[in-house]
Amino acid sequence: MTLSGQVWGDGPAASANPDVFLTPWKDFRPPSGPFEDHTGAVFDGVKRVFVGRPLHSDRMEGTLLPKRVALAVFCSDPISSVAYATEQILLVLAAGGLAALATAPWVALAVILLLVTVVASYRQTCYAYPNGGGAYVVSRENLGEAASLAAAAALLVDYVMTVAVSVTSGVVAVTSAIPALSPHAVIIAVGLIVLLTVANLRGTRESGRVFAVPTYAFVGLTLLMFVWAGVRAFTGGLPEAVTAADPLPQPGQLTSLALLILVVRAFASGCTALTGVEAISNGVPSFERPKARNAATTLAMMGVIAVVLFGGITVLAVAMHAQALPDGNPSVISQIAAAVFGGSSVVFYLFQAATAAILILAANTAFNGFPGLASILARDSYLPRQLHNRGDRLVFSNGVVLLAAAAAALIIGFDANIDRLIQLYIVGVFTSFTLSQFGMVKHWQTLLRRHPEQGTPDTVTGTSGIGGGTRRSMRRSQAINAIGAVFTAVVLVVVFATKVTHGAWIAVAAMIVLFLTMRSINRYYTRVTIEVAADDEELQTLPSRVHALVLVSRLHRPAMQALALARGLRPDVISAVTLAVDADETRLLRQEWESRGIPVQLTMLEAPYRDPIRPLINYVKDLRRGNPRTVIMVVIPEYVVTHWWQQILHNQSALRFKARLLFTPGVVVVSVPYHLGVGEEGWMGRRRREPEPEPEIM
């Protein structure tokens, strides 16, 4: 990789024979060396404590996840959503009285059917897109820009909702066990988001380990609850839930239509059980090899766990006559646990703790997904570039912080009310599901058209996965995805129709705004790309004339240093300017200039309104008038102090000059720092000892 060569400008040969000169340079010093500025050092110290030492880019591979960890990292969202999905169904059906509540098992069955379909559908995606097949990528490749941006907008909104809803539900699990904490729900929720943010800024692998414990604890304890309930059902009879005796609404005789509407609305609410299913298909590259197979297997495991838990909880809720309360406190799942384990038993509190933990950590799915998607969108020029930068710990830090801020704002804005928040949630989920599944149908179609003959496994799906990638297996995959697409499209319509007036319009509006913003950003970047594209000719377009203009306020060492540098640069023209704001000081400078015989022309710009910047800019514009290819190089001497408070004792005029000159075309600013207190290190070696009467600070 090393191509050593002559340095340009060192000898006459350089311009005559323009060879290619490329050298790599490697720094072996540790990344946290001493800082020159104290402010930087303090900030760096604080960051180290919370985020940890920077990681080397080589350690990217080290963040790959084994299946058992991946299940916890990617599936805490769909698994944890069983904690509130049953409750959402019961809450809607309760309005229809006993007759409506009787349909609850059937509604739950429909949700389970949908879940199985979607899981099966996404398993196809894992094989087809081993580099990550999120809804955005699949739509972009198969359905075009508009669909992909719609999917991306839906996903981004959904990730924010996942954090807000999961954390809020987690707090409800805590307040169900400890009611005294209820008034502080918002503060607790925001505090948890901060903790999650810090954990995620430290990196994926470490947070994966943290998250494995509560996920498996929740699954284990729920299964234990099922067994325990089964034993009690056979021995002494199943206990009733604490709300079993509460009066039900008596809506009179329900019409069939009204009942149907209720059932459909309950189904739409139950679909929250599906949120987060797509996370694994997005995260295939994070899996250990073979990535696609491991991902598909993990997805199937997740599906089995979710179906068992959701089904079991619904059965118990119906059998124990648990009722959903409007404020969600205590939650249905906690009523069941309290009845089965005993409301003051240790196991009950353990169960509540595990529920709270998995719900809060479910937000982690979004902390993996959002920054990753934002980074892809940034790479594709749909979001600001900064979202594509990996931070000290190899995560996309800006995305993590952005997600946390948006979710915290949402929780504060909705006062941590879970039932209002959840209304905004699943429109986005099913938008991306639908687009993704239709994209997959198209994907198989394209592949089938491209390979009319029996394809080899590897060229078709990029893996040696199940089905062998033959035309038959492709058709089977396409069929699965088609079913998924139709199912999710229907559910999207249902969800939209039943929820848009209950708050989902906010989520829809956010998606539209995001969609339009991303398109505008892309157009802006494209315009810039066109504008800044360079060709070979431009390499020769040197400025026709460089005029160095040294800003001088008094003849002190910083000014001398700036003059010396300007002379050392040998520009075509060199002159000095001073802004005549104070008549006495200008006279003094003029006298000293004359008596020292400085061989540079000094122009005194009158500044009768005492603003030094505007006359300078007008003067510079005058100099360039008629010579558009002249470059004015404004040389500004600048004090650099050793302590931040010393900054107060110096005018900030250098900073103001630089800021305003940046906007003046044809001007290049050279700032020549003078380091107070470390004068020896500059190129002007000695320090003097004799004082002068009046210091001038610029």
Add this chain to the structure above:
Amino acid sequence: MTLSGQVWGDGPAASANPDVFLTPWKDFRPPSGPFEDHTGAVFDGVKRVFVGRPLHSDRMEGTLLPKRVALAVFCSDPISSVAYATEQILLVLAAGGLAALATAPWVALAVILLLVTVVASYRQTCYAYPNGGGAYVVSRENLGEAASLAAAAALLVDYVMTVAVSVTSGVVAVTSAIPALSPHAVIIAVGLIVLLTVANLRGTRESGRVFAVPTYAFVGLTLLMFVWAGVRAFTGGLPEAVTAADPLPQPGQLTSLALLILVVRAFASGCTALTGVEAISNGVPSFERPKARNAATTLAMMGVIAVVLFGGITVLAVAMHAQALPDGNPSVISQIAAAVFGGSSVVFYLFQAATAAILILAANTAFNGFPGLASILARDSYLPRQLHNRGDRLVFSNGVVLLAAAAAALIIGFDANIDRLIQLYIVGVFTSFTLSQFGMVKHWQTLLRRHPEQGTPDTVTGTSGIGGGTRRSMRRSQAINAIGAVFTAVVLVVVFATKVTHGAWIAVAAMIVLFLTMRSINRYYTRVTIEVAADDEELQTLPSRVHALVLVSRLHRPAMQALALARGLRPDVISAVTLAVDADETRLLRQEWESRGIPVQLTMLEAPYRDPIRPLINYVKDLRRGNPRTVIMVVIPEYVVTHWWQQILHNQSALRFKARLLFTPGVVVVSVPYHLGVGEEGWMGRRRREPEPEPEIM
């Protein structure tokens, strides 16, 4: 003044014959031209509305004041303080019951005697220091640095107190008439300070006119009140004040010592009548010519008015048995006015309005004094230089804003409680009085020693003022100042002793902190002056070698422009560096660099921790190792956008590079802006139309 000459660098003669080249340049454009950056334009627009158009420095002379305006500008403070001085005396004496209250006229007489002495004393200062003889200037010239800084600290604290106390008293006058406004006192007071700040930022002369009306209205209405009261006393008898029948404290038999202490404390409180007397001696340069004589005359007028008003109000208060209330609401002066004019008469409300107005505007004395003194202290290197800048309207804007902020903080901190605030007040006043008078005694002593013979008027006092400046008149002046010095010194001791435990310690502590801060600032500036003093040799100390280092991330036009500029500058060495954060981008850049055959060495700095700045700084330090007189000129291409929000779409890495490189010794930063959307105006003329696939934004 024009010395036209050859520009250095234009011909070979320049360095051989170092003539002096000095040219003035005058810009005839209006000061509010178009802005290149939108943020600047918005800020400028807002400023114009509140502060007005910038004034030309030539209009400094235009702000001179005739006597009748000067009286209002400088004397609203001492004249208005009669509105609360009597009340402060009565408040203290009331604790001693009837026996103590009987001494009130004698206490008032003592205050009047002191007032006359101080006025006479300051008249000498007006003649001796026609360029302004504030306590700081007089102490500095005659008593040395420590005394002058003590005086300055006292004055600065006092100006802040003047604003806080006057505005708060003015609000009390309002709430005495309209009690419903009492709960909003703090907000009203802060609002008034904001109004005063804006008025003063617009300039002295305009505010002088505004302030003449209430001052003369207050004086006229108070005299009318005296006449009216006199007429009623002779016709039907003087009415009683509303509080006349309130029960007095019955302290039993007072010992003589206790009575004496009460009387002394009452005297100390009554001395608030003297605050602001020094303002005229400070403001002599603002008077119309002959400045010293006009100032002395105005001071005498002020003395007469203050004595008449203070004496009259005290006589009426005693005669009408008005009592001071602990919360100061209604005030003694408003009780008298209500009784004399009738509590619901139009004249009473007019009187209250005039009282409120003059009290609030008394703060204007401080708005004249504080910024002026701060500017002198800044000129003398005791305060930050920014306080010496005149703003758009020729006033020292930074000082105005600083004063307003400090006073507002004080009012908020003390909850607009006048009786607590006033305790902090007069220690500072008498500190500066005493130092100033002792300084004057020393001044005359010095003059008498220097002129053992009969001096001519002009050489001795700089004026042809009263007394003719003979040795006899000098001795007379010295005697007057000596009496003033002894009186004020005694009062200072009394005031300190009686008030230090009542809150004055805060003012004393503030003075000590200010004193130490000003000394530290002076030492810092002196150290800097010594460090930056340049001699002729240094003019020849050119950098031994300039190494231009162009930062490149991709070969777009901004980078090309930066490379072209660097080549146009013909440094000793030129090379390019790129930070290898993203492996793909680095490979792309390398390929393009090779294929275009760019004749500059490209070094790829590895940035394995993805922070691009530290490797660059380490690289630069490596380049300079062993060559301390080599200057590394880092050339940074920079995007400049047309709308502020576009900034979000570009990495701020240029800004971060510049900020960190500023602290690296031996480095000079050249920022080469590329103006997006106005490419034609740069020195690289054309724009291209063909898009490139992937824009890279730095």
